[in-house]
Amino acid sequence: MSSDDWSDTENDAVVASYFSMLNDELSGRSYNKAAQNRLVQEQIGRSRGAIEFKHCNVSAAAKGFGLPIVKGYQPRFNFQMALAEAISRWLALHPDWETAVYRPHQSGMAETSSLFVGVAPTLRNTPPPEELEKMQAVARRFDVAGRDERNRVLGRAGEELVFHHERFQLHQQGRGDLAKRVRWVSQEDGDGAGYDIFSYTPEGRERLIEVKTTNGWERTPFHISRNELEVAEARREDWHLFRLYEFARSPKAFELRPPLDAHVTLTATSFQASFQ
Template sequence: MSNGPWTDAENDLIVADYFAMLADDIAGRPYSKAKHRRALLPLLNGRSESSVEFKHQNISAVLKGFGEAWIPGYKSAFNFQMSLADAVARWLALNPGWLERLPDAQPSMGLREAASLWVGSAPTLSNQPPPQELEQMLHIARKFDVAGRDERNRALGRAGEERVLMHERATLQAAGRGDLSRKVRWVSQEDGDGAGYDIASFAQDGRPRLIEVKTTNGWERTPFHITRNELAVADERRSEWCLFRLWNFAREPRAFELYPPLDAHVSLTATTFQASFN
């Protein structure tokens, strides 16, 4: 049995195998991990079944760093080599449709009601992963610009905003505020970007809720981009503005909300600079 480092070719093979299982898992199709493992073994350099099993767990950890879904049956195992992250990046580059996927059943604008989203607590220091695990995931997110990828994914952003629009309307309707539900506006679609928020909604008592939506297919700690204008509006309208973070979107959308000041919840890092001539 080989105990040496996995080659790029081996990593590419096992990553492709993992994504094949992941696609079945997300779609609810039956598959056999043991069957996949047995089919993969002859293609590798004398790896043991336990080695393959552990590498699949490594891939789960890598995918968390990429802000992507993973197979729950393969518990994330960290301390992986970055060559495995490179293999995942190669697979994603060869399969761009994967990053553009959306949930099979998106609420339609023609529906009168949509189920409310699960909205839980935001990540905190008290519930963060062990430091070494968190650093590995954040390193991947920085190296492969996961936040920028999600920001550039227009289809993902639009679908997330639509889902939150339906959530706000359904929540108000369920609270007996159909009058307010009918007034909820999709500002970014109706007026264009630039307002500093995407959805103009209401609290049940009628107070305005200005909602900036950030969507990812990844876990709740996936980094995201926020603009200078969004931060300015958050500061100017603190009592009304909130950031609605929608995560695990392609599989089972979940959410949490953040309220100004944002730097009380997240670390804000400047990633671009404006250059001007004197």
């Protein structure tokens, strides 16, 4: 191993330091980056500059994981996969972290009055190929989309936000009558409808909304079921995919309309085995 290679012990120490700062930042607590750097120096004997650079590498790998990142540590994408493995180890040791990270936003969620809904990612705003390839490699290797899908607390919180957003928008447009009829279908009836929220346009047309939520950036991959795709195809004029991202900080969103393969690449990730 050369002096430029970092051991698992060194990577684990830097990742633990990074998540300590991230926890404080997301919780609104103050922290001292210099003090954290000195602590890691004492632990692993690396220089201040090397640790500062490595924290930027952690930001890049964390972005690939679909996680929020520490402000001020701009992602540097020349990291080894061993650093991503250190993040995976940290997450495995702290399984409840991702269900707790956005709790500060939940207290006033029912009274939320606005949600920024912007433009979906396009080829024009694609990151440099080498950066995108690195993040996609991390997302594939560690099943980032599956992790978000299994995080039921995150999914429920995202659906709740969209439910109240839809009602608020209808009230704002003078359709309080329709706002009262908006339904949180997945909560009231359970999964299986192919959408989570039953809403309306101001003109009274039905809006069938499937919500996908992540703490990561807007290009974080997501899972979509065969049933959801079938409903999207059958109800093309009414079905909407509502993508929430950066949920742990200040949630933002965009919408996708069928056909979905005009916007994203759909990749089969599992197969059903039936006996002949």
